Amino acid sequence: MLKIGVPSKGRLMEKTFDWFGARGVTMRRDGAEREYSGAVEGVDGIELVMLSAGEIPRELAAGRIHLGVTGSDLVRDKLADWSMQVAELAPLGFGHADLIIAVPACWVDVDTLDDLDAAASGFRRTHGFRLRIATKYHRLVRDYLTENGIADYQLVDSQGATEGTIRNLTAEAIADITSTGETLRANHLKILEDAVVHRSQATLFASRAADWDVAPAMAELMGKLGISAPDAFGPV
Amino acid sequence: MKAETRAEAERLFAAFRTAGAEPVEADILLPAETLLDLYGEDIRARAYVTQDPLRGEMMLRPDFTVPVVQAHMAHGADPARYTYMGEVFRKQDHLLPRASEYLQVGFEVFDRAAPEEADAEVFALFARLLDGLDLMPATGDIGILMAAVRGLSTTETRRAALLRHVWRPKRFRHLLDRFSGKVPPHPARIRLLQAIESGKLPKSGPQIGLRGLEEIAARVKALAEDAGTAPIPTREAAALDDLLALSGPAAEALERLRDMEVDLPQIGDAVDRFADRLRALRARGIDTDTLPFEVTHGRATLEYYDGFVFSFHAVDPALPPVASGGRYDALTKVLGQGRSIPAVGGIVRPHMVAELRAA
Numbered sequence: 001m002l003k004i005g006v007p008s009k010g011r012l013m014e015k016t017f018d019w020f021g022a023r024g025v026t027m028r029r030d031g032a033e034r035e036y037s038g039a040v041e042g043v044d045g046i047e048l049v050m051l052s053a054g055e056i057p058r059e060l061a062a063g064r065i066h067l068g069v070t071g072s073d074l075v076r077d078k079l080a081d082w083s084m085q086v087a088e089l090a091p092l093g094f095g096h097a098d099l100i101i102a103v104p105a106c107w108v109d110v111d112t113l114d115d116l117d118a119a120a121s122g123f124r125r126t127h128g129f130r131l132r133i134a135t136k137y138h139r140l141v142r143d144y145l146t147e148n149g150i151a152d153y154q155l156v157d158s159q160g161a162t163e164g165t166i167r168n169l170t171a172e173a174i175a176d177i178t179s180t181g182e183t184l185r186a187n188h189l190k191i192l193e194d195a196v197v198h199r200s201q202a203t204l205f206a207s208r209a210a211d212w213d214v215a216p217a218m219a220e221l222m223g224k225l226g227i228s229a230p231d232a233f234g235p236v
Numbered sequence: 237m238k239a240e241t242r243a244e245a246e247r248l249f250a251a252f253r254t255a256g257a258e259p260v261e262a263d264i265l266l267p268a269e270t271l272l273d274l275y276g277e278d279i280r281a282r283a284y285v286t287q288d289p290l291r292g293e294m295m296l297r298p299d300f301t302v303p304v305v306q307a308h309m310a311h312g313a314d315p316a317r318y319t320y321m322g323e324v325f326r327k328q329d330h331l332l333p334r335a336s337e338y339l340q341v342g343f344e345v346f347d348r349a350a351p352e353e354a355d356a357e358v359f360a361l362f363a364r365l366l367d368g369l370d371l372m373p374a375t376g377d378i379g380i381l382m383a384a385v386r387g388l389s390t391t392e393t394r395r396a397a398l399l400r401h402v403w404r405p406k407r408f409r410h411l412l413d414r415f416s417g418k419v420p421p422h423p424a425r426i427r428l429l430q431a432i433e434s435g436k437l438p439k440s441g442p443q444i445g446l447r448g449l450e451e452i453a454a455r456v457k458a459l460a461e462d463a464g465t466a467p468i469p470t471r472e473a474a475a476l477d478d479l480l481a482l483s484g485p486a487a488e489a490l491e492r493l494r495d496m497e498v499d500l501p502q503i504g505d506a507v508d509r510f511a512d513r514l515r516a517l518r519a520r521g522i523d524t525d526t527l528p529f530e531v532t533h534g535r536a537t538l539e540y541y542d543g544f545v546f547s548f549h550a551v552d553p554a555l556p557p558v559a560s561g562g563r564y565d566a567l568t569k570v571l572g573q574g575r576s577i578p579a580v581g582g583i584v585r586p587h588m589v590a591e592l593r594a595a
Contacts, residue, residue, distance in 0.1 A: 080330070080331075081329065081331045084330075084331045104441075104443070104447070105440045105441040106441055106443045106444065107440075107447065108428065108431075108437050108452060109428065109452055109455040109459060111422065111424030111428070112422045112424055112425070114411075114414075118455070121397075122451065123451070130273075130276070130277070138280075142277055142278070142280065142281060143281075146278050147406070148407065149405075149406045149407025149408070149410075150407070151276055151404065151407075154276075154277050155277055155280075166444055166445040169445065172445055172447055188442055188444050193422070
């Protein structure tokens with residue numbers, strides 16, 4: 001069976017079902033409201049695996065599912081050398097969110113990465129420790145700041161309510177996902193103008209580690225979805 | 237651990253002792269804070285971090301330099317030569333065939349007397365121990381670049397900003413282009429400067445967080461002052477670009493550096509030291525007519541060399557260097573709590589030596 005992992009709840013699940021449905025592949029969740037199992041109609045030999053969007057990158061990397069729908073941000077953050085472990089098949093055009101860096105709006109002197117870097121240098125001199133950026137996207141943010149040569153900062157972990165960390169004095173800046181920016185404004189924060197860490201959207205990925213003895217189902221599914229992809233993915 | 241690697245490590249360790257080095261030990265579990273303060277957050281991507289219930293965040297030794305310098309600054313003789321042998325641990329974030337745990341054997345010289353002699357001593361010793369492995373040496377001198385920056389015709393603030401990023405090529409380039417007027421300020425900066433000029437800063441909501449209003453005001457003032465700074469003269473910026481690109485055999489590079497002194501007189505002393513080093517290398521049998529040199533060799537994040545830099549590479553460019561090292565005077569100051577001593581040293585990866593000998 002060709003196993004495809006999809007988000008198990010919420011708008012991401014609904015939109016995923018819509019996207020496949022519009023291409024003649026019907027997905028539905030089985031049984032009771034709280035039961036995480038599902039079925040696919042329209043192509044034979046496919047098994048639907050309902051998973052939390054955050055677990056799909058790991059399952060793809062382990063090869064326990066062949067295909068998976070999840071945010072491009074999650075794959076890049078959770079998998080080291082992500083493109084060696086999974087292949088990006090198609091962006092799905094929904095679930096858009098930008099991973100941005102935000103600072104207090106009262107920092108009138110900080111609008112760009114350049115400013116953040118200079119403020120971090122001054123902050124370290126004044127306070128004796130490196131400027132704290134709260135985030136849950138450690139790999140993406142660190143790689144981005146390293147790539148751009150930002151110094152004198154540290155990442156502190158925040159798994160939720162990240163916008164509140166500055167007011168609570170546990171961070172000076174944040175790096176978080178935003179789609180509209182409303183929560184940021186409500187918390188008196190503003191986005192750095194030249195620093196989008198990643199523009200994320202729901203994306204269909206293929207595992208490079210899975211056992212690809214499912215070529216006929218894969219070929220038929222890709223045909224229906226209008227994606228030109230090989231029948232199998234090996235390690236790069 | 238393969239027996240060949242262990243034997244190779246022992247051979248190098250013995251050779252360093254014969255060269256006058258005293259063996260030193262270092263802990264494998266190091267306090268993470270010291271390393272993070274020194275290297276910044278980037279080290280997290282490279283070092284294994286673990287949690288100790290009493291001592292807090294610890295790191296598996298990513299290199300020997302920090303513990304050896306700390307030990308020397310705490311109770312070392314002056315001058316001193318040290319050697320060490322042991323495992324280091326480097327997290328690999330890419331699926332390349334690179335070891336995440338391997339032996340290092342190192343040699344470090346702490347000596348105030350004649351730094352260029354010490355540079356040559358270390359390089360010539362490494363060259364001799366690695367002789368016959370068909371390695372390609374590479375050398376550089378970040379000190380020349382730093383001297384050039386320290387003498388730029390601009391404000392102290394701008395020189396300090398460039399020096400702070402001397403090991404981060406992309407940021408350094410960005411700052412240099414901005415300070416020399418090659419790229420205009422970001423529109424947000426122009427907006428802010430106009431607001432300052434009109435005496436009306438934008439409404440920005442309540443003060444939140446640890447960075448206080450006086451810190452913000454101080455930087456606004458600094459930005460207003462900086463806006464009036466004349467760009468770094470084109471001739472100087474161009475000369476600095478030539479310096480950054482300088483690459484060639486060492487003896488020839490010296491001639492070109494002498495030419496560059498016309499536009500960058502501030503590098504004179506650093507070039508004199510470079511010339512002294514080449515003399516010292518020749519006296520130890522190194523052919524400086526063929527020795528490759530690049531001013532910026534070894535200029536990368538997670539580095540701390542501030543003078544002579546060297547490495548020995550196998551033919552395959554994808555492999556890490558078989559040996560590398562350099563001068564790190566500034567690091568001893570950072571770790572020495574007010575005291576400092578000129579220091580130069582390097583490490584060999586014995587597993588790579590063993591592989592090359594077996595091939």
